[in-house]
Amino acid sequence: MTAITHHLPDALLDAYVTGNLPHAFAVVVAAHLSLCDACRARSEAAEMIGGALLDRIAPAAMRAGAQDRLLAALDRAPPPSVPIAASGIFPAPVMQALGGRPPGWRMLGGGIRQHILSADSEGSLRLLYIPPGRAVPEHSHGGLELTLVLQGSFSDSAGRFGPGDVETAHDDIDHQPVAGPEGPCICLAATDAPLRFRAMIPRLLQPLFRI
Numbered sequence: 001m002t003a004i005t006h007h008l009p010d011a012l013l014d015a016y017v018t019g020n021l022p023h024a025f026a027v028v029v030a031a032h033l034s035l036c037d038a039c040r041a042r043s044e045a046a047e048m049i050g051g052a053l054l055d056r057i058a059p060a061a062m063r064a065g066a067q068d069r070l071l072a073a074l075d076r077a078p079p080p081s082v083p084i085a086a087s088g089i090f091p092a093p094v095m096q097a098l099g100g101r102p103p104g105w106r107m108l109g110g111g112i113r114q115h116i117l118s119a120d121s122e123g124s125l126r127l128l129y130i131p132p133g134r135a136v137p138e139h140s141h142g143g144l145e146l147t148l149v150l151q152g153s154f155s156d157s158a159g160r161f162g163p164g165d166v167e168t169a170h171d172d173i174d175h176q177p178v179a180g181p182e183g184p185c186i187c188l189a190a191t192d193a194p195l196r197f198r199a200m201i202p203r204l205l206q207p208l209f210r211i
């Protein structure tokens with residue numbers, strides 16, 4: 001893999017470490033961390049600072065019977081799920097979101113394919129497959145879009161993004177990512193609001209795409 005040049009912003013990393021990111025964004029952050037030594041070191045440092053703050057809080061006395069109740073609750077807890085390993089270009093957090101199966105691509109037209117991993121009121125998470133040289137329809141965002149490249153590359157007004165690079169696009173940025181010529185670009189994208197496509201036909205089809 002070529003060197004990663006686009007990393008996670010501090011605010012996203014802090015929100016991830018403190019458990020304050022919606023699921024879709026947390027998966028993209030976890031996937032980047034699994035590929036990027038630099039951001040993993042930053043997240044471990046942030047966790048240590050958080051742990052040191054917790055250590056300074058005076059412990060509260062446990063109520064009578066608390067330990068028994070805790071042990072009983074642990075007995076009732078479901079067994080931890082078996083971790084799913086990385087496979088091919090898909091890091092472990094992506095394979096986890098895929099349920100261990102390869103993506104089932106849906107055609108979006110123009111050779112672009114998509115696999116929706118999750119979609120709820122907080123955001124959606126999907127895999128996108130863009131043929132070499134092909135542009136994703138121009139769109140702006142109602143919120144935040146976080147995109148991690150898994151294979152190939154794309155370029156837009158913010159630069160070139162290769163494997164492991166992550167792009168953070170905020171509100172009101174119109175951008176048109178174009179896949180690099182070296183091969184299909186496969187990326188993982190989290191959005192916290194429906195994308196607003198500019199062209200008429202994509203807008204009409206948007207409810208079908210659920211993006």
Ligand SMILES: [Zn+2]
Pocket residue numbers: 004006007008032036037038039040
């Ligand atoms: Zn990084």
